[in-house]
Amino acid sequence: MKKMLVTGASGFIGSFYVDEALKRGWDVWAGIRRHSNRAFLTDPSIHLIDLNYGNGLQQQIEQHVAQYGKWECVIHCAGITKSPDEADFYNINYEYTKQLIDALRNSGNTPSIFIFMSSMAAYGPGDEKHYTPLRSDSTPQPNTAYGKSKLIAEQYLQSLPDFPYIILRPTGVYGPRERDYYVMAKMVQRGVDVALGFKPQLLNFIYIKDLVNVCFSAIESPLHNKDWFVADGDIYTSKAYTDIVKNVLHKKHVFRITFPLFVVHLISVFGALFCKVTGKPSLISPDKIRIMKQRNWTCDITPLERDLGFKASYNLQQGMEETIVWYKENGWL
Ligand SMILES: NC(=O)c1ccc[n+]([C@@H]2O[C@H](COP(=O)([O-])OP(=O)(O)OC[C@H]3O[C@@H](n4cnc5c(N)ncnc54)[C@H](OP(=O)(O)O)[C@@H]3O)[C@@H](O)[C@H]2O)c1
Structure with a gap:
């Protein structure tokens, strides 16, 4: 049975990758932390592993391989999207990624494929005048600590021609x-x-099930050392997005408040101070606000369609309907 490691397996995306890997017959190791929530990792066949980032990772991998054999596929999903301390982005999104890659390579356990979960944020705000979609050959200009940390992790991977990777953005x-x-x-x-x-x-979206299909199509394809932006191919205004959510929720009236950006910036500065004091990440940190205020969240998925034959199965309306049903069934709404 082929073996796979999914880091960040307790998270939203990682937990779906674990589910799909099990369905496709992989023997799966879920990279989690001691206190990670295991609510979506209940299948008894899942092996749990707490990776020693920062200390002894290579030794841990060597011992693991001696006991169980090497992972043919590694999906590196562990990462942070918000933090009260911007240094965390560098440490967790870049340093930990580098440590994992180095530990696999230096122990002679390079997998057949290493999938790195990057983000569109690695390319920054792009063209906010003509709204040209971001492409792999656009010049990356990340303007957030999150985006910068993802970009340097990408660049590290791209500096290793003998290491088979796929970057999903x-x-x-x-x-x-x-x-x-x-x-x-x-x-x-x-x-x-x-x-x-x-x-x-302008916004792009991708429903989790379509992202999962992209990831596993990439794993099963002979391609490597490629990078793709991933979206469902449709473009929405933020108002169109809300209208879809409103329709799915059968809400007749929604009061729309538009904050000028300078007010949002002030709120985020106070939010950041509050986070520093409480140590809790906020939905409105300055870094997150820089991402949320980006006007052009669109990307070109032609390479993904060409290389993997990708076609989204869900548009935003369909994906949102399934999502809202799940929120309701699980008592979230
Ligand atoms: N969601 C999106 O819209 C989106 C878009 C583009 C890219 N991505 C990327 O996709 C990946 C997964 O995102 P997600 O939405 O699934 O995020 P998530 O739900 O927050 O999951 C993040 C995962 O990373 C783990 N993690 C965080 N800090 C860690 C640390 N210091 N050591 C070890 N593990 C750590 C978390 O473990 P705990 O459960 O223990 O906290 C969790 O399993 C991230 O790399 C993110 O940048 C996400």
Whole structure:
């Protein structure tokens, strides 16, 4: 049975990758932490492993391989998207990624394929004048600590021609188990929608099940050392997004509040101070606000369609319907 490691397996995306890997017959190791939530890792065949980032990772991998054999596939999903301390992005999204790659290579356990979960944020705000979609050959200009940390991790991978990798750069991923879009859906259900800035904002989305299909198509394809932006191919304004959520929730009236960007910036500065004091990450940290205020969240998925034959199975309306049903069935809404 082929072996796979999924890091960040307790998270939203990682837990779906684990489910799919089991369905496809992989023997799966779920990379988690001691205190990670295991609510979505209940299948008894899942092996759990707490990876020693920062200390003795190579030795741990050597011992693991001696006992169980090597992982043919590694999906590196562990990462942070928000933090009260910007240094965390560098440490966790870049340093830990580098440590994992180095430990696999230096112990002679390079997998057949290493999937790295990057993000559109690695390329930054892009063209906010003509709204040209981001492409792999665009010049990356990340303007957030999150985006910068993902970009340098990508660049490290790309500096290793003998290491078979795929970089996935998804746009916003939504679906069951996800919490940020959930917060927005909850606000819409309460009759409020908050928008940032008055200039039009264009958005791409990808439903979790389509992202899972992209990831496993990449694993099963002979391709490597490639990078793809991942989205469902449709473009929405932020208002169109809210209208879909509103329709799915059968809300007749939603009060839309638009905050000017300078007000949002002030709120984020106070939010950051509050986070520093409490140590809790916030949905409105300055880094997160820089991402949320980006006007052009669109990317070119032609290479993904060409190389993997990708075609999304869900548009936003269909994916949101399934998601809201799940939120309701699980008592989130
Ligand atoms: N969601 C999106 O829209 C989106 C879009 C583009 C890219 N991505 C990328 O996809 C990956 C997964 O995102 P997600 O939405 O699934 O996030 P998530 O739900 O927050 O999951 C993050 C995972 O990383 C683990 N992790 C965090 N800090 C860690 C640390 N210091 N050591 C070890 N593990 C750590 C978490 O473990 P705990 O459960 O113990 O905290 C969790 O399993 C991330 O790399 C993210 O940057 C996400």
